[in-house]
């Protein structure tokens with residue numbers, strides 16, 4: 001890919017990823033966050049976090065599908081870091097606007113409300129991924145260990161989906177779409193690896 005194309009695509013990615021944040025800032029400034037501003041911020045940041053994690057997870061299977069898509073790897077770290085950015089905004093919205101920085105309230109919530117417990121688990125699992133996203137960390141850990149650690153992204157995604165299901169009212173199916181996409185991505189990985197193995201065995205036979 002040409003350097004100029006890459007710069008344009010990266011700029012576009014920044015723009016698209018910052019869109020939801022910009023929208024929330026705009027709505028906050030113009031007082032148009034709706035009847036429940038806290039819920040609006042919490043729901044949109046939560047959804048964006050999960051969406052970005054799932055997009056990050058889609059990159060490897062897409063690259064395996066075709067060598068022409070190998071350039072997508074250049075966007076994985078950016079998407080992952082934006083997922084962490086929105087996840088942290090989401091977590092801070094809870095800490096500031098739901099719990100009012102009240103530690104006993106947060107502890108009771110984490111202990112008693114299973115969807116909060118799962119959300120905290122999902123965020124905590126994102127933390128080592130974000131902290132080790134630098135080139136320096138990759139070099140320090142070594143490729144193998146880094147890859148092993150970054151498998152945690154699957155656990156984060158599953159925790160995020162469970163958190164989403166546990167958060168909605170019984171009978172509400174809004175998490176279904178992302179659940180299906182995540183299930184397809186999780187199934188695609190071993191399937192594509194198996195297909196690749198078969199292909200290389202056929203070539204060497």
Ligand code: HEM
Nearest residue numbers: 039042043046047049050087091094119120122123160164
């Ligand atoms: C400290 C960690 C977290 C806390 C305390 C937390 C808390 C919450 C709360 C209170 C809501 C419901 C808002 C409402 O009904 O008004 C919510 C919704 C949601 N959260 Fe989290 N969350 C956390 C981490 C995460 C993470 C890491 C993800 C993604 C992987 C996530 C994804 C979602 C989603 C998808 C929703 C529902 C959005 C929708 O209905 O459109 N949360 N969270």
